[in-house]
Amino acid sequence: IKMAADGDDKRTPDEKKLFELVEKGTNEAVIAHVKATKVKVDCLDTKGMTPLQLAAFRGNKELCEFFLSNGADVNSSHHENSYSALMFAALSGKKEVTRLMLEAGANVNHVNSVNRTATQMAAFVGQHQCVSVINNFFPKEEIEYYTKPQGLEKEAKLPVTISPFLCTLINFTNLHPVKISLFIQAHPQILIDHKKVCLVLSRLVEKNMKSRETNDVLAIKCHFISTVIKLAAEAREKDKDNSLNGWIKKLIRGRDEDGFLEFQERLIRQSIKEFPYASSALLQQLVRQIAPVKIGSEPTALSLLIAAVNGQQFAWDSFEGCDTCGEPKAAAKCSKCKMAVYCNQECQRLHWSTHKKQCPKLAEQYKEKEQREKEEQQRKAEEEKQKEEEKRQEDEEIENGTESKLEDKPEHEHETSDCCCHPPTHVIGELDGGKELSEEQPVGGDAGKKNNDDKNGDTKVLCEGKDSQQRREASKCDDEKASDKVCCEKGDNQGCIIES
Ligand SMILES: [Zn+2]
């Protein structure tokens, strides 16, 4: 069966191959193909999508980097629904890919054909981390302004070499003081020129609080980063080896009795207290949240600060973060207690001097937790057994004709969530209550797989009529039966059984 779209496919064979490889091939194959054929990296598929947009939608950071460094236009807008690469990245849920598009100069105000921005689209599908990445993005031009002498200045406020690092720092979503300190340790120029850096940060605070459109998120962020840089620089100057090791140790050192990071807690509270614009609504909210919490109790000032500047969702996600620097998705565990988690060995090494006091206690807790989980599993297995027994009895009754349960079984044979009967545009279409976008075509390969929340779910699926075949093609239905046979095409919403 030929795809309907094939008729107006004006792509060259090389271009067609490029899209196929981005969709299904390895990154190496894509890169080799582009290099060998010199195919245009901004070519368009039948829906006006560029290879960069497809790679962004698939959350493939390496390919996005490759296309961008080979001249792909991050703001290409030939897609039939005016989706941008930033929108596809945000929909993919990949923070790094979203950030990459922003760094490449993606226009955050671009709207699609129904007037939605990338943040609105991402928020709708629940990609809150991507929303926060976009909302918090600080463009490098804002910093570059300070690298040129302004007015009567003989010298610029900020050395050019520092500006990219400072920009990265301001774009951090994780404001953990250890994370900030590790970053400035790796970029010591920030420490050497800390007076200039802190001056620029205070200018940014002022600018964002005094301009007509105040941005207290950015202002509080810059203020806090400036506090950490100032204290770290002072600690470094006092240190006899001129290093930050002592400072970082101090940040990590927990209280003897419970390991609570009292120094960090007091530092963050003090910094918030010193924010110069008392009228800021965000500051007042923070103070209201922090004031009633006793030092040593939850929530910590850090978690409240991170939630305030990133939105609630991020704070929740980072709860399971590295015990040293707070980075989310910390995968390495302390082998002794299996409770402490870290990004890597470096973070574990830094934490050990304080963790070793808590490790045996945590190991106890872990054993208890394991025991509880074991019991829970046994209980569940027991329940499962009982259910099976009940079901067996029911089945027997049905066989004996005492009761019929076959009536409400759906007639439809393909019930997987990515089957042809769930149009892959579902998730996008719902953005607008399913009205304006209901005619929309699929946006990309796996869009249909986001259909998990479909209320009809696995219980009842209705035939979509003659479009089903096309949708099945587009959604790459995994259902074997669906792949080589045709839908009934009745379109009468009576449910369809696949016929050959
Ligand atoms: Zn870490």
Ligand SMILES: [Zn+2]
């Ligand atoms: Zn441990």
Ligand SMILES: [Zn+2]
């Ligand atoms: Zn069907």
